[in-house]
Amino acid sequence: MFQLSVSTRDRILDTAERLFAEQGFHVATLRQITQEAAVNLAAVNYHFGSKQALMRAIFKRRLDALNTARMERLDAALRIDPPELEDVLDAFVQPALAFTRGGDAEGQRFMQLLLRAFADRDTDLHQAMRLEYAHVMRRFADAIGHALPDADPERLRQQLDFIVGALTLTMAESALKDTRIIAGELVRFAAAGLRAPIPTDAEQEARFSLEARS
Amino acid sequence: MFQLSVSTRDRILDTAERLFAEQGFHVATLRQITQEAAVNLAAVNYHFGSKQALMRAIFKRRLDALNTARMERLDAALRIDPPELEDVLDAFVQPALAFTRGGDAEGQRFMQLLLRAFADRDTDLHQAMRLEYAHVMRRFADAIGHALPDADPERLRQQLDFIVGALTLTMAESALKDTRIIAGELVRFAAAGLRAPIPTDAEQEARFSLEARS
DNA sequence: ACCTGATTCAAACAAGTGTTTCAATCATAC
DNA sequence: GTATGATTGAAACACTTGTTTGAATCAGGT
Numbered sequence: 001m002f003q004l005s006v007s008t009r010d011r012i013l014d015t016a017e018r019l020f021a022e023q024g025f026h027v028a029t030l031r032q033i034t035q036e037a038a039v040n041l042a043a044v045n046y047h048f049g050s051k052q053a054l055m056r057a058i059f060k061r062r063l064d065a066l067n068t069a070r071m072e073r074l075d076a077a078l079r080i081d082p083p084e085l086e087d088v089l090d091a092f093v094q095p096a097l098a099f100t101r102g103g104d105a106e107g108q109r110f111m112q113l114l115l116r117a118f119a120d121r122d123t124d125l126h127q128a129m130r131l132e133y134a135h136v137m138r139r140f141a142d143a144i145g146h147a148l149p150d151a152d153p154e155r156l157r158q159q160l161d162f163i164v165g166a167l168t169l170t171m172a173e174s175a176l177k178d179t180r181i182i183a184g185e186l187v188r189f190a191a192a193g194l195r196a197p198i199p200t201d202a203e204q205e206a207r208f209s210l211e212a213r214s
Numbered sequence: 215m216f217q218l219s220v221s222t223r224d225r226i227l228d229t230a231e232r233l234f235a236e237q238g239f240h241v242a243t244l245r246q247i248t249q250e251a252a253v254n255l256a257a258v259n260y261h262f263g264s265k266q267a268l269m270r271a272i273f274k275r276r277l278d279a280l281n282t283a284r285m286e287r288l289d290a291a292l293r294i295d296p297p298e299l300e301d302v303l304d305a306f307v308q309p310a311l312a313f314t315r316g317g318d319a320e321g322q323r324f325m326q327l328l329l330r331a332f333a334d335r336d337t338d339l340h341q342a343m344r345l346e347y348a349h350v351m352r353r354f355a356d357a358i359g360h361a362l363p364d365a366d367p368e369r370l371r372q373q374l375d376f377i378v379g380a381l382t383l384t385m386a387e388s389a390l391k392d393t394r395i396i397a398g399e400l401v402r403f404a405a406a407g408l409r410a411p412i413p414t415d416a417e418q419e420a421r422f423s424l425e426a427r428s
Numbered sequence: 429a430c431c432t433g434a435t436t437c438a439a440a441c442a443a444g445t446g447t448t449t450c451a452a453t454c455a456t457a458c
Numbered sequence: 459g460t461a462t463g464a465t466t467g468a469a470a471c472a473c474t475t476g477t478t479t480g481a482a483t484c485a486g487g488t
Binding site (some may be wrong): 220253254255256257260261 | 464465466467468
């Protein structure tokens with residue numbers, strides 16, 4: 001019933017996730033993965049079908065956990081009506097760095113993996129990721145809309161992409177110990193950006209003519 | 215003197231840049247590159263030495279152009295003292311989408327390439343990129359510091375990373391025709407984030423205890 | 429004990445990779 | 459024209475890749 005040693009399947013998942021994050025999907029080879037996981041080379045194709053399918057399994061495991069954690073914190077933030085903008089942003093940002101039981105290292109690894117998926121624009125993985133992300137993003141965009149009832153919903157969705165970019169790249173890059181502080185900074189930064197009033201057409205025009213002069 | 219047809223070297227650079235951006239460094243093969251560029255397979259190794267060296271050459275060409283364009287616009291913004299924050303941010307953001315003579319398509323392609331380089335944390339390319347980026351980033355951080363004399367320089371550098379993340383990921387993802395509008399939005403968003411006052415310790419404490427309750 | 433299906437193992441496979449080689453061709457200066 | 463160095467061309471090289479195969483081993487039920 002309770003097996004002490006981790007199953008072959010899980011050892012492959014953990015090792016492959018680490019190596020994919022560190023080196024990238026095409027650089028990490030099945031021979032390297034299976035050797036470091038101390039399993040047979042054929043085990044990957046037996047348990048997952050292919051290298052691609054292994055990658056999909058890795059992503060599904062983490063993305064589900066991340067989405068669930070974000071949703072839970074979002075629900076908590078929405079108990080106040082209208083919700084506090086900072087609480088909504090916290091619900092989005094904080095789970096990204098501590099959603100795994102194993103602590104920060106795993107979370108950061110997955111952010112690196114996520115960044116690679118973003119870079120691989122027209123792969124199955126990219127499509128799958130955006131698909132699983134889509135409804136979470138919509139819920140957060142709606143929640144921000146409730147926190148800022150005067151804002152244009154379309155514009156909010158676009159600005160949410162700014163936050164995703166800042167979060168993903170910064171978390172994938174930064175030193176481990178700083179992530180918690182940086183996450184707080186990002187929430188403050190993003191809240192101010194979202195709250196900023198949009199310039200009038202007249203002000204826009206003034207800026208463009210200024211640029212033309214230079 | 216003036217050759218009508220593009221040189222072998224340049225055809226390789228252009229084609230490889232496109233394929234590296236679309237598919238990634240390891241997926242795009244030399245056979246595919248040389249075939250689409252209509253040059254011999256051995257030409258890459260003859261003109262550049264290796265596939266890696268070809269990638270470095272591609273990066274150098276664009277990054278130099280991007281840095282130069284940014285510096286020029288930054289100098290223009292600094293003619294006013296203290297500079298306008300929005301002008302400094304414009305100098306950083308706008309060249310990213312229109313720094314090549316060929317229009318937006320090339321610029322976006324390079325943003326995709328840049329995103330891949332960010333994802334490849336511990337490669338030579340990543341190191342080289344950050345190295346070439348470093349002094350430009352420092353100048354922009356200083357300029358923002360002049361525009362916002364009350365801000366903490368260390369914090370500004372960190373927030374500049376947020377902007378880089380938002381810019382790179384958004385530009386690499388978004389539809390071509392929207393880039394100019396999005397760039398304007400990003401400048402407004404980032405300016406507000408940078409101007410936002412930092413919360414007092416007491417306010418921070420209040421937020422943390424709030425989270426603990428949930 | 430025996431059967432059955434799931435799992436592991438070593439070995440091989442077919443295909444594709446970046447790179448090298450060396451002869452053929454080109455441009456240019458004498 | 460001819461010699462000289464730079465460039466191109468077709469072919470081969472050495473190696474690695476993901477995947478498949480079929481026998482060996484294991485676990486659980488009857």
